[in-house]
Amino acid sequence: MIEVQNLTKTFNGKAVLKDISFKVKEGEIFGYLGPNGAGKTTTMRIILGLLNPTSGNAFVLGQNLGENEKLRNKVGVLLENDGVYDKLSAYENLHYYAQLYGLSDSVERKRRIGELLEFVGLSDRRNDKVGEFSKGMRRKLALARAIAHEPEVLFLDEPSSGLDPEALDNGEGAGASTLGGDGSYNIP
Ligand SMILES: Nc1ncnc2c1ncn2[C@@H]1O[C@H](COP(=O)(O)OP(=O)(O)O)[C@@H](O)[C@H]1O
Numbered sequence: 148m149i150e151v152q153n154l155t156k157t158f159n160g161k162a163v164l165k166d167i168s169f170k171v172k173e174g175e176i177f178g179y180l181g182p183n184g185a186g187k188t189t190t191m192r193i194i195l196g197l198l199n200p201t202s203g204n205a206f207v208l209g210q211n212l213g214e215n216e217k218l219r220n221k222v223g224v225l226l227e228n229d230g231v232y233d234k235l236s237a238y239e240n241l242h243y244y245a246q247l248y249g250l251s252d253s254v255e256r257k258r259r260i261g262e263l264l265e266f267v268g269l270s271d272r273r274n275d276k277v278g279e280f281s282k283g284m285r286r287k288l289a290l291a292r293a294i295a296h297e298p299e300v301l302f303l304d305e306p307s308s309g310l311d312p313e314a315l316d317n318g319e320g321a322g323a324s325t326l327g328g329d330g331s332y333n334i335p
């Protein structure tokens with residue numbers, strides 16, 4: 148599902164990644180751990196095709212993500228910068244992304260947005276502007292955004308950042324409870 152082969156990355160002559168290799172199989176929840184500055188985000192950016200490695204290769208579903216539009220639709224991403232818009236409400240944010248992801252059927256889109264808001268516990272705040280949200284609420288909305296198109300592969304950078312203990316217990320941070328054994332999402 149994900150394969151990283153002998154990645155190295157050097158910034159200004161300083162090696163950040165040195166010969167990193169790993170594989171993630173379908174259905175697996177892979178935790179990539181390390182202290183601040185260890186190179187986790189750098190690795191993810193390379194896998195996502197947002198950054199070129201100094202050497203090595205990274206494949207998602209057997210291909211390079213870079214410019215591959217079709218493959219990109221199978222991938223969900225939550226980066227440190229969560230990509231939700233302050234001036235839009237929670238509902239409007241998801242509506243915007245759902246349209247972007249090609250959910251063109253308005254009835255189905257509405258149903259999906261309702262389901263996502265319910266899943267991350269933001270149904271009662273759906274019409275509030277995200278600018279008024281707490282950090283954890285933003286993160287939850289960003290998670291909903293990342294899985295809106297039911298991606299096959301989900302990348303989460305610092306997923307637990309800003310979440311309360313209850314949300315962590317529910318696995319919202321790791322997205323763990325949403326992943327079935329076959330790697331499919333199981334949103335109630
Ligand atoms: N664009 C960049 N230019 C120069 N140095 C960078 C850049 N991006 C990351 N780094 C450096 O690479 C190291 C790893 O960063 P990062 O991958 O963000 O770590 P982590 O996500 O594990 O906290 C840090 O020392 C950071 O300063």
Ligand SMILES: [Mg+2]
Pocket residue numbers: 187188189227304
């Ligand atoms: Mg990081």
